Amino acid sequence: MFSYLFYRHVYLQHRRASWLIQKATGIGRSVADAKTWDAEYANGNWEELYSFHEQAHYQMLILYIVSLSQTPTILDVGCGEGILARKLRPEGYKLYVGIDLSEAAIAKGKCAESELTRFLVADAEQYAPEHKFDVIVFNESLYYFSEPDVVLERYRSHLTNNGVCLLSLFRRPKADAIRTYVKGRFTVVDETLVQNARGSWSCIAIR
Numbered sequence: 001m002f003s004y005l006f007y008r009h010v011y012l013q014h015r016r017a018s019w020l021i022q023k024a025t026g027i028g029r030s031v032a033d034a035k036t037w038d039a040e041y042a043n044g045n046w047e048e049l050y051s052f053h054e055q056a057h058y059q060m061l062i063l064y065i066v067s068l069s070q071t072p073t074i075l076d077v078g079c080g081e082g083i084l085a086r087k088l089r090p091e092g093y094k095l096y097v098g099i100d101l102s103e104a105a106i107a108k109g110k111c112a113e114s115e116l117t118r119f120l121v122a123d124a125e126q127y128a129p130e131h132k133f134d135v136i137v138f139n140e141s142l143y144y145f146s147e148p149d150v151v152l153e154r155y156r157s158h159l160t161n162n163g164v165c166l167l168s169l170f171r172r173p174k175a176d177a178i179r180t181y182v183k184g185r186f187t188v189v190d191e192t193l194v195q196n197a198r199g200s201w202s203c204i205a206i207r
């Protein structure tokens, strides 16, 4: 009886958190199709990500990556133009795979392609990784998926032993709903908040 009530409680918490994520807004435009993303990249709307005040969350994720393993395998989900990949030392990973819905973004990423650094156009909500990864990154991408909770749960099953999913979430109501869900649902290995004049980002390592 006790275990029935416990599991029912966990299940209801999970349902409530998923519902809150679906309802929460406030990160500007959320889910969009590939054409919209392509147009935004072509217009330079995402050049902002190269700016000075966006650097802290990339660097925080890199600190987590290098402290996890000398040469991890990395899957970067919603990698955009591959900014994170270009900031990593090439000898600092065994394999980097970046996937993104936008062909325009991936075309730019491909400039940094090598034998160990690959970029693919793929919808994260459909893509099935061919193998497991030590690190799976969702850097400013989770809130653009229609079911972030389902996506996260599925990718987590593609982690190696001791692997981690790394999230960067710019603090807004939708991101905070995802953060609350994540902290209730997964094991949080670490969380760091970075803040500057533009706002605040939560960088979370989970498994």
Ligand SMILES: C[S@@+](CC[C@H](N)C(=O)[O-])C[C@H]1O[C@@H](n2cnc3c(N)ncnc32)[C@H](O)[C@@H]1O
Pocket: 032, 037, 049, 077, 078, 079, 080, 081, 082, 083, 084, 099, 100, 101, 102, 105, 122, 123, 124, 125, 138, 139, 140, 141, 144, 145
């Ligand atoms: C704010 S950008 C972040 C890009 C990159 N992670 C970075 O921080 O440099 C969000 C990215 O998520 C991608 N994205 C949105 N929905 C997606 C989906 N369903 N599958 C894959 N990528 C998606 C967009 O194309 C965009 O490149």
